Amino acid sequence: MKHFRLALVRQKYRPDGGAERFISRALEALENQDLELNVITRQWQGEVKAGWQVHICDPWKFGRISRERGFANAARQLWQKEDFDLVQSHERIPGCDIFRAGDGVHRRWLEERSRVLxxxxxxxxxADRYHRYVMQAEQQMYAAPELKAVICNAEMVKKEIITEFGVPEDKIYVIYNAIDSQRYLPPSEAERHALRVKHQIPTDATCLIYVGSGFERKGLDAAIKAIAPTDRHLLVVGQDKDEKRYRTLSASLGCANRVHFFGMQTSTQDFYQMADGLLLPTLYDPFPNVILEAMACGLPVITTPTCGGAEFITAGVNGYVCDALDIEGLRAAVMALPKQALGSIEGERAREKIIDCSPQKLSSQLISLYWSLIK
Structure with missing residues (x-):
């Protein structure tokens, strides 16, 4: 095996982001391979591991379009100058070898979003100039002759890319995200009890957890409405500038005492471990890591058909799949979940389903893809 140079492109590297976790899990798993890892980014947060090269690429910007276009042009210039063996972009930049479609298809997201507007x-x-720019960049990238492969994290996204851009099926690889199932574990009875006491959650209540920043897209509105007339609690982990609006909604529906806002958390295990199910009525989401994390902690999941994570859910076995705007359906699903996830057959089946999504499997899939492209 010859030494080869791989460049990963991500405009803003935030340790808690889904794409970043994919990159860092991939990088950790790839460390023992004979390759040099390069990251091209506007800003890097967190430590730089030995052997990684970080290239800061931060051109001047004014407004969203100039931010995207400026970074795309500067990143492309940098990778052409450096002449890497493979360039894997997590941004829509024409000219990369591999594109990871972690955000799905932009038009599909806009279509789903317009349902609530x-x-x-x-x-x-x-008609928005920024959205038109993104759709155009996406179109150009999929049409670019340099593109050798597309990595998707769900079959749903693969189908959308084929339909929308006519990319040949054999260029698209579905590689599910990895989860460290030895870190995300179901709690013991005592741990669950202690966590509830610590966070002032009634120990005998049935609690659903919602995890995600960007409350509109991830469906917090529907989650609150679904639990409002029941006796269920909702643990909200994530941040949003409109948080006040959601607090007001809970108050107006008379469930403010059962909707608990925990803000952004650097570590989420504790919150999964004191919950009984994940409720994520997201409008559009290729495959959020939170689904894997929740299932690893033994939680059944309620999500939507426009979420790639629905591919892991079998109704009544390890969760339910309902339309993002079907409040009655979501509420019925909430009530159909076991009152306590811990020790339930649904919780066990949720965990069984994700055991295969190991970092080792992810890295072997990536490595074989990289070598096949280099050859």
Whole structure:
């Protein structure tokens, strides 16, 4: 095996982001391979591991379009100058060898988002210059002759890319995200009890957890409405500038005492371990890591058909799949989950389903893809 140089492109590297966790799990798993790892980014947060090369690429910007276009041009110049063996971009930049479609297809997201907007606003969405720029960049990237492979984290996204851009099926690889199932574990009875006491959650309540920043897209509105007339609690982990609006919604529906806002958390295990199920009525999500994390902690999951994570859910076995706007359906699913996840057959089946998604499997899939492309 010859030594080869791989470049990963991610504009803003945030340790808690889904794409970043994919990159860092991949990088850790790839460390023992004979390759040099390069990251091209505008800003890097967190430590730089030995052997990684970080290239800061931070051109001047004013506004969203100039931010995207400026980074795309500067990153492309840098990788052409460095002449890496493979360039894997997590941003829509024409000219990369591999694109990881972690955000799915932009038009599909806009279509789902417009379902919750008044008509005039949804027209505005598709006319918006920034969204038009993103869709155009995506189109150009999929059409670029340099593109050798696309990595998706769900079959749902693979189908969308084929339909929307006509990319040949044999260029698209579905590689599910990895989860460290020895770190994310179901709690013991005592641990669960202690966590509830610590966070002031009634020890005998049935609690659903919602995890994610960007409350509109991930469906917090629907989650609150679904639990409002029940006796279930909702643990909200994540941040959003509109948090006040969701607090007001809980108060107006009379469930403010059962909706607990915990803000952004650097470590989420504790919160999964005191919950009884994940409720994620997301409008559009290729495959959020939180689904794997929750299932690893033995939680059944309620999500939507426009979430790639639905591919892991069998109704009544380890969770339920309902439309993001079907409040009645979501509520029925909430009530159908076991009152306590710990010790339930649904919780055990949830964990069994993700055991295969190991970092080792992810890295072997990536390595074989990289070598096949280099050859």
């Amino acid at each position: 008044p008509g005039w606003k949804s027209k505005q969405l598709f």
